[in-house]
Amino acid sequence: MRYELYYWPTIPGRGEFVRLALEEAGADYVDVGNGSSKEGLGVPAINAWLEDDDVLYLPFAPPFLKAGDQVVSHVANILQFLGPRLGLVAQDDATRLWTHGLQLTLTDFVAEIHDVHHPIGSSLHYREQRAEAHRRAAIFTGERLTRFLRYFEQVLMRNPHGSDYLVGDGLSYVDLSLFHVVRGLEYAFPNAMQRIAPELPQVMALADRVAERPNIAAYLASSRRLPFNENGIFRHYPELDP
Template identity: 55%
Template sequence: MAYELYYWDGLQGRGEFVRLALEEAQAAYVDVARGEKTDSLGIGAMMAKLDSRSDAYPPFAPPFLKDGDLLIPQTANILFYLGPKLSLAPRDEGLRYVANGLQLTIADLVTEVHDTHHPIASGLYYEDQKGEAKARSADFLAHRMPKFLGYFERVLVQNPSGPQHMAGDTLTYVDLSIFQIVEGLRYAFPKATKHLADHYPHIVALRDAVAARPNIAAYLASPRRLPFNETGIFRHYPELDRSAR
């Protein structure tokens, strides 16, 4: 049976980290909210799952993955589940927890990126918190982004198996997620990330290696890969960008 991925239509968002893993492994999956708007597919099906009174443990929010009778919420949790099944997790059990920790740190970074354009409340429009967003973005670009990227660069450099991968000596879902982080930051903050390779060469080299993988390259060239836009997590508002120091 195909995996069923539930996430909002029209944007990449947190669901994209899961899609990249499924696409790299060429796993059979249905992107439910992008299907035909019938009783079994579409946004309606996703909302029905969120509002379900029959599931003992309904998900709080997308993304969530359905595999048979199992319903798995939260991006890092989904990837922790899928990784071994898709051969995208370290073979060593201890390293699997390392990979999960790295993915959870990526989730922290994703939250901070979101908060650059919605620092007050998700329920308010960006225009309603524009001044606060400018202040939050300035701090993010000056302090938080370098702290996260510096950490990931250090993990790559210190990997005993070499700086080609984040955890262990083979491709994992964490490597795919680092690719998405670089792509998203470059879209949202093109000025601040213009010289990213000068400061974080191993991160950018990993991004390039992932982009060159045949299955990922085919996905990126397909209509399944939606473009970044101003409804997702990574949004480009020129007034929030600045040249790196």
């Protein structure tokens, strides 16, 4: 099965959570948005799909994944779909529901992180909402950042199979996603993260453990891993991280 990931190019963005799962599993996939338009890929291919009146099951927005005839939209839904196929989730339904719930908490967290620099509207530039972003950032770093990360620290501490992974005694897709969120936050809010890191030994150790996995390490060293930048979700604006 060759998977086709549809997501905007040049930023890690929400597509990165899907890429990490595909890369960890060594899956065969095409990153459509980052492909060449000469090969029928790139942004035109994404827009062609979104603007095709004959598409019956239309995604609201990228990322979405094509797997043969199946189209799956939303990061958490894509990962829930890929999990069993890539060996990145447990076999039983109860554990899958728990894993998906954790991913949905990360989904909420990522939306809040994005809205720190876009509290008024995603159609405006950051420079058009800097004052509001400044106010929101203080509450984000003072309250929400710690609330979410302490929650994941608790999940690791309470895992009855040990604190190496969020779920059970092996890697699941939600570990990969938490790794990416931690790295993104370290990029965007280095000062806030340095302050809170001592409270988060399990979370920080998990992120390092994921980074050292052979397939992830190879991916991170490749040109396929797009650097964080100020067009994505995780943006470093020093004035938002005093």
